[in-house]
Amino acid sequence: MHIPDGFLAANTWIPAWILSIGGLGFCIKKAQEALKEKLIPLMGVVAAFIFAAQMLNFPVAGATSGHLLGGVLAVVLLGPYGGAIVIAIVLVIQCLVFQDGGVTTLGANIFNMSIIGSMGGYYLYNVIRKRIDGDRGILIGTAIAAWLSVVAASAFCAVELAISGTSPLHIALPAMALVHMLIGIGEAIISVLVVSFVLKTRSDLIYNKEEL
Amino acid sequence: MEHLFIDQYSGLDSIIHRLDPRTKIVTLIIFVIFIVLTPPTYFLQFLLYFVVIGGLILLSKVPFIFVFRRVLAVMPFVIVIGLFIPFIKEGEIAGAYSLGNIKLNVTYSGLIIFWNICIKAFLTVMCLTLLTSTTSFPFFLKGLEKLWVPGIFIMVLSFMYRYLFVSIDELMRMKHAKDSRTIKPKRLFEIKTLANMLGSLFIRSYERGESVYLAMCSRGFNGSIKTLDNSSFGYKDAIFSVGLTSILVLIRLTGIL
Known part of the structure; x- marks a missing residue:
């Protein structure tokens, strides 16, 4: 889902950059209010965790394997703002160090995966966990939000490709969405298992758990 | 490693x-x-x-x-x-x-x-x-x-760079330990074990972040890092x-x- 350079036209990547800079600025301001200067070491170390977690391959159907993307996992543990910052940091490193996603398209990638995928995923998760009591609400919320965040990010990616004139929406959208509906199942299973482990061992680390 | x-x-x-x-x-x-x-x-x-x-x-x-x-x-x-x-x-x-x-x-x-x-x-x-x-x-x-990239972003990035290798080492050590104890595991067991590994890696990372922060506070950290510039x-x-x-x-x- 990391869009390389050249796939988006200037009419798409420039607005996407503006949107994601604005979104991230908002996240940093909000996260700093809550965490103060503790934010810096904590975000850095957790970003390193997400990065390492993405290197671990899980067996999926057949001989294929997938890995965690971690967008919703990050917001369940760190909250909407901290989680979005961590995912954006991981995307920046992937772009600059591994050429996974381009420089001009980095804004669009941050918008899709960090702002829509993570922060958007948090609000969905939050609505669900407030409806269902106890730990079950957290787990069900994580599962649905994790699945939908992957699908929504891929749908936004398809829309951006269509606005740029790279591929028409009626082809790109179903193709991207279908592939990511399958990827999303793996993402949901892994996220739920990790969250349930944290719930059992240090449930105080789940963001805003005392609020329930 | x-x-x-x-x-x-x-x-x-x-x-x-x-x-x-x-x-x-x-x-x-x-x-x-x-x-x-x-x-x-x-x-x-x-x-x-x-x-x-x-x-x-x-x-x-x-x-x-x-x-x-x-x-x-x-x-x-x-x-x-x-x-x-x-x-x-x-x-x-x-x-x-x-x-x-x-x-x-x-x-x-x-x-x-x-x-x-x-x-x-x-x-x-x-x-x-x-x-x-x-x-x-x-x-x-x-x-x-x-080049005027916000300082907070740079600091988080440099922390990430420093702890990336620590996290990966820790994960690989856990994976080696698991691999040497399981021969042909069932898929569900495998997924569950890997997820538990990630869970404990997260808890360790979080606790490490907190203790790094305390260590920095005791050395006079006030929100910005100063380094030599050559x-x-x-x-x-x-x-x-x-x-x-x-x-x-x-x-x-x-x-x-």
Whole structure:
């Protein structure tokens, strides 16, 4: 889902950059209010965790394997703002160090995966966990939000490709969405298992758990 | 354990390696923007860009095979998104094929879009690979910091860089321990064990973040990090940035004339 350079036209990547800079600025301001200067070491170390977690391959159907993307996992543990910052940091490193996603398209990638995928995923998760009591609400919320965040990010990616004139929406959208509906199942299973482990061992680390 | 993946070849010594990180970041990003904004049918310009970037890679002594491997890494995306474009775009038909009952029409406009994304993805990855394999990561961050990237972002990035290797080592140690104790595990068991590993890695990371923070507080941390600064913008940097930018402008002009 990391869009390389050249796939988006200037009419798409420039607005996407503006949107994601604005979104991230908002996240940093909000996260700093809550965490103060503790934010810096904590975000850095957790970003390193997400990065390492993405290197671990899980067996999926057949001989294929997938890995965690971690967008919703990050917001369940760190909250909407901290989680979005961590995912954006991981995307920046992937772009600059591994050429996974381009420089001009980095804004669009941050918008899709960090702002829509993570922060958007948090609000969905939050609505669900407030409806269902106890730990079950957290787990069900994580599962649905994790699945939908992957699908929504891929749908936004398809829309951006269509606005740029790279591929028409009626082809790109179903193709991207279908592939990511399958990827999303793996993402949901892994996220739920990790969250349930944290719930059992240090449930105080789940963001805003005392609020329930 | 040893990790060489993050800024491999940045320890080499060449004219490009010795440039100030700011010079490389700004000029190579300008290069990327030039490539992205070039209309797809200006074939000569893409060839010239390729010659320029190839020359720079030659100067930097970074092996071509390494750059080529990085370029190949964007291929999955090109295949998923790009490969069907020539067949579905409407326009003048360049060739028609039939596979059994399915008729495939390849159109010129579709082929041009496909060429456009392939060549641009290919050339820009070459630019960025040159940038990251000639600049060590701490210097790279220093450069970004002096280019007015917000300090908070730089600090989080440098923390991440420092703890990345610790996290990966820890994860690999857990994986080795698990692999040496399980022979042909059932799939569900495998997934569950891996997820528990991630869970405990998260808890350790979080606790490490807190204790690092406390350690920093006890040493007088107040929200900003001060480091020694020994990079400077010299005449070589000026020649490189002005020279490369004017070459790019000249290449661009060949299309207009």
